[in-house]
Amino acid sequence: MSIANRITEIQKTLPQEVTLVAVSKTKPNEDLMEAYNAGQRIFGENKIQEMSEKYESMPKDIEWNMIGHVQSNKVKFMAPYVALIHGVDSLKLLKEIDKQAAKNDRVIPCLLQVFIADEETKFGFDATELSEIFNSDVLEKYKNIIVQGLMGMATFTDDQQQVAQEFSTLKKLYDQYAEANNLTILSMGMSGDYQLAIANGSTMVRIGSNIFGSR
Numbered sequence: 001m002s003i004a005n006r007i008t009e010i011q012k013t014l015p016q017e018v019t020l021v022a023v024s025k026t027k028p029n030e031d032l033m034e035a036y037n038a039g040q041r042i043f044g045e046n047k048i049q050e051m052s053e054k055y056e057s058m059p060k061d062i063e064w065n066m067i068g069h070v071q072s073n074k075v076k077f078m079a080p081y082v083a084l085i086h087g088v089d090s091l092k093l094l095k096e097i098d099k100q101a102a103k104n105d106r107v108i109p110c111l112l113q114v115f116i117a118d119e120e121t122k123f124g125f126d127a128t129e130l131s132e133i134f135n136s137d138v139l140e141k142y143k144n145i146i147v148q149g150l151m152g153m154a155t156f157t158d159d160q161q162q163v164a165q166e167f168s169t170l171k172k173l174y175d176q177y178a179e180a181n182n183l184t185i186l187s188m189g190m191s192g193d194y195q196l197a198i199a200n201g202s203t204m205v206r207i208g209s210n211i212f213g214s215r
């Protein structure tokens, strides 16, 4: 099946309120253009340099989403154009995004990454830190960022029950803060687990290999 067909097939299965981020990391521009020509406008990348190169050479109505771990010293390279940063996992990073956004006269939408997996390698805030952030005025200090929601990654495991449990934990945290903080995005679910994520309340799925093939 072609990339265009795969995008169309996936779009058909998504509820209307769920946004598809096509994760195009490592893939060449031709592959992204196939998705673009099938109507896809939101692309996810995990390396700032690669994303910037693609931004330079591809149509300007694409919304570039940074889904990977971000190093503070590289924020400046994407600040002029990035549409949404999913993986904000420290206040230091939030502060730097605010600073670079201000320099570009922009307000940059961000998601706070929450640690839900049973793994050492995944980044993010825990429930206590999240509570401290939302119950303080730190977010109000930053005029050039807007926190629009939460993002999480489940454990890489075949145990569907565990994955469902982790998504449900994140959804509960989201519900706890959504209304008071005007959160509208719950970014969870990848190729292997997005149906489970949607069943547990995801509003944004990040799908790579199911669209572009394995990396």
Ligand SMILES: *Cc1c(COP(=O)(O)O)cnc(C)c1O
Pocket: 023, 025, 046, 067, 068, 153, 189, 190, 191, 192, 206, 207, 208, 209, 210
């Ligand atoms: C690579 C990546 C994805 C997409 O993974 P697939 O399994 O290829 O769908 C989603 N989210 C993040 C954070 C990623 O790094």
